[in-house]
Amino acid sequence: MDFLTGIGSVLEPMHLLLLVGGVIIGLIFGTIPGLSGITAVALLVPFSYVLGAEAAIIMMIGVYVATSTAGSLAGSLFNMPGDVMGAATARDGYPLTLQGQAGRAISMDITASAVGGLIGTLLLVMIAPQFLRIALRFGPPEFFALAILGMTSVASLAMGSLVKALLAGTFGLLMATVGLDPVSGAVRFVFGVQPLQGGIDFIPAIIGFFAVAEIFHALYYGTGSGGYTKEDIKKVPRFALPSLADLKWTWKTMIRASLIGNFIGMLPGAGSTVAAFLGYGTEVQISKDKSKFGKGEIRGVVAPESANNAAAAGSMVPLLTLGIPGGAVTAIMLGVFILNGLRPGPLLFRDAPEIASSVFGALFMASVVVLITGLLLVRVLLRLLTIPFEIFSTMVLVFAVIGTFAIFNRPIDLWIMLVCGVLGFFAKQYEFPVSALVLGLVLGDIAEIGLVNGLNVTRGSWSVFFTRPFTTGTMGIAFVLLLLPVFFAIRRKRNAETDEPVSEQLI
Amino acid sequence: MSEQRTGRDGTDLDAGPPPGRFGRKKQEIVVAAVMLLGFLYLRIRLVEHVRGRRGAAYLDPDFWPGLLLNAGIVLALVYLVLAVIRARRPDPDLPAVPRKPVADAALAEEEDHHHDVALSGNPVALALGFLLLFGYIWGMTRIGFVPSTLLFSAGFLAFVGERRWYVITGFPVVLLGLMLYVFTRLLVVPLPRGRGFFVELSTYFY
Known part of the structure; x- marks a missing residue:
């Protein structure tokens, strides 16, 4: 495992072409509200058969990094982010646009994302080997504990109802x-x-939960078309370059938010959205003048962007070292590894070190490519918002159906995708976090095997999950995470900031 | 930036969904009850739905699903109780729910929970969209990929409001060509060929 070897691998013409292609796809899917990076990565899975694991993962990383950046572009401009994590950026990005500083918001948005990605990658390169040493000692109880931590963190840190x-x-x-x-x-x-004996594969399910459910949602509310005009787009300069003054003013924020984001990204289940809001919240808390935030403070744009891109790099730590995906995108990448006969975890670094190196290299280079293409192509990207809903919804559905079929050539996967699309629609309608549902589906086997094997070995003694140092610590963190929303709800009530009873805040 | 944006059907995108007859709080009770009943049904009939040898290992194959179903029952019960408690509380007298920009909504989501407004949209559009997709998937294995994709693309375009005939006829052909090239030439995926006559038809394309 060598970072420089990874950079070298990514700079090979074919890999570089795929990375740039992935970045462009990611920028497109991230910019258009409703087309998330998860959808883009899921639809690329069939290509892994032809490309092979290494090339496919490089392309997917390009998509992943780019969508983490592009999700906030429409948020800063129109207060309608392409994804939820972009909502944190829009808090200050949109007021900047209203003040006639759209170019400033967009340029710092892209720059902070790239810096976050670069710092996150460097941290990943340093942290992954340390994780690897611990991971080699893991047995079934540890994997069960990690799955539980993932489930509780996605439930606790997700915005909305804990129940x-x-x-x-x-x-x-x-x-x-x-x-x-x-x-x-x-x-x-x-x-x-x-x-169905073959089980519910999570890739068709993810395509249903995200791509199909999103189209159903748009059909139901008739909100597919954003109604953006070319005049809206012209507010952004053709080439958005950051000013030296802004860079000087925000460099500490970028580093701080990247560190926070990277740590959050490493927690299974927490994800980029939590990182973005935590990065933003921390910056507000430590700021001497909090009143500036929400009114067009450039640090309010920089902090969430650096944090969510650093989280994307951080999320690779549990995937690569333990084989545990922290969210939907890393779950799909896990699927691609498995489809190509590889199993992420400690053995990956022994059996296929070039793949791990390429992941590091791709994350680093993707941030560089996003910075260049983002700053140069920003107006072209925003023009995508004027594509009619009729066209892109038809394309997405046809691609979703064929993409799903192409993975295993099983018609049952198409029905699974359709059912998950309906479930995803209702989940969104009644505010059930789809991310928790997907993580449950992804971690289900890991949790069950860990629990059953752990109990089989100890002949039914549950103490194995609470006496080993790592499991005790992990279960402790999971327990604290589970209690956090209840604690905050009670504290809010005591501070009389709201008249709602605690029960109201948990549903 | 235009101050007011409209959707393809002319609705104000910044306005929230209109209030429905069946309030949101009651809908939540129904959802909780359905989940509770579903988990209860599966828990009671668990033995029928898990077919395998029992007693061969220390833990039976229904141990983990049973554990999850128990957790589901407890959580659904809590959800139901909380939903009922909330439904019984008087509502603040608020007329309609202006939909917040996503940024505000994500940060202050709980405010929306105070409003007893049904998230009503257009169920007919949803049902028709579902049926079209259902028909596409069902038809693909019967009439093959080429005819089903052409029919679905044209039908869906028309359904979502496209009225230009050259788009309705031309776009599906372009899309089909692109998909055929990518999936049969680049990825060499054996796409469904259908049955009978449609098998012969499909062999002209891939």
């Missing part, structure tokens, strides 16, 4: 039990549908 997040996570875990039991081989919950 709904836990319900969504439980439902996701239950979905993962469909098909053959990974321990005993028993058939579970197939309801007479034989093809």
Whole structure:
């Protein structure tokens, strides 16, 4: 595993071309509200058969890094972010636009993202080997504890209802039990549908939950078209370059937010959205003049952008060293590794060190490419917002259907995608976090194997999950995370900031 | 920037969904009840839905699903109780819910919870969209990828409001060509060919 070797690998013409292609796809999908980076990465899975694991992962990293940046462009301009994490940036980015400083907001947005990505990658290169040493000692109880930590952190840190997040996570875990039991081989919950014995693969499910559900949502509310005009786009300069004064004023913020984001990204389940809001919140808290935030403070744009891009790099730590994905995108990447006969975890660094190096190199180079293409192509990207809903929704659905079929050539996956699209629509309608549902589906097997094998070894003694140092610590953190929303709800009530009872704040 | 943006059907995008007859709080109770019943049903009939040898290992194959279903029942019960408590509380007298910009909504989401407004949209559009996609998936294995994609693309374009005939006829052909090139030439994916006559038709394309 060598960082410079990874850079060298990514600079090979074919890999570089795929990385740039991935970045452009990511910028497109990230900019258009409703088309998330998750959808883009999921739709690229069939290409991994032709490209191979290394090239496919490089391309996907390009998409991942670019969507983390592009999600906030429309947020800063129109207060309608392409994804939720862009909402933190819009708090100050949009007021800047209203003050006639759209170019400033956009240029710092892209620059901070790139800096966050670069710092995050360097931290990843330093931290991953340390994680690897610990990971080699892990047994089933540790993996179960990590799965529980992932589930509790996605439930606790997700904005909204704790009960709904836990319900969504439980439902996701239950979905993962469909098909053959990974321990005993028993058939579970197939309801007479034989093809379901193969289980519910999470990639068709993710395409349903994100791409199909988003189109259903737009159909239901008739909000597909953004109604943006070319005049709206012209507010942004053709080439958005940051000023030296802004860079001087915000460099400390970028470093601080990157460190926070990277740490949050390493927590399974926490993700870039939490990182963005935590990066923003921290900057507000430590600022001498908090009143500037929300009114067009440039540090309010920089902090969430650096944090969410650093989180994207951080999320690679549990994926590469433990084989545990922290969110939907890393889950899809895990799927690509497995489809190509590789298993992320300590053995990946022994059996295929060039892949791990390429991940590091791709993350670093993707940030550089995003910086260059973002600053130069910003107005072209924003023109995408004028594409009619009729065209892109049709394209997305056709691509979703073919992309889903192409992964395993199984018609059952198409039905799974459709059902998950409906479930995703209702989840969004009633504010159940889809991220918790997906994480449950992804971590289901890991959690079950960890729990059942752990209990089998100890002949049913649960103490194994609470006596080993790592499991005790992990379970402790999970428990604290679970109690945090309740604690904050009670504190808010005591401070009389709201008249709502605690029960009201938990649903 | 235009101050007011409109959707493709002319609705104000910055306005929230209109109030429905069946309030949001009641809908939440129904959702909680459905989830509770679903988990209860699966828990009671667990043995029927898990087919495998029991007693062969220390833990049976229904141990983990049983654990999850128990957790689901407890959580759904909590959700139901909280939903009922909330429904019984009087509402602040607020007329309509202006939809917040996403940025505000994400930070101050709980404010929306105070309003008993049904998230009503256009269920007919949703149902038709679902049926079109259902038909596409169902038809693909019967009439093959080429005819089903052409029919779906043209139908969906028309359904979502496209009225220009050259777009409705031309775009599906371009899209199909692109998909065929990418998936049959680049990725060599065996796309569905359909049955009977459609198998022969499909062989002309891939």
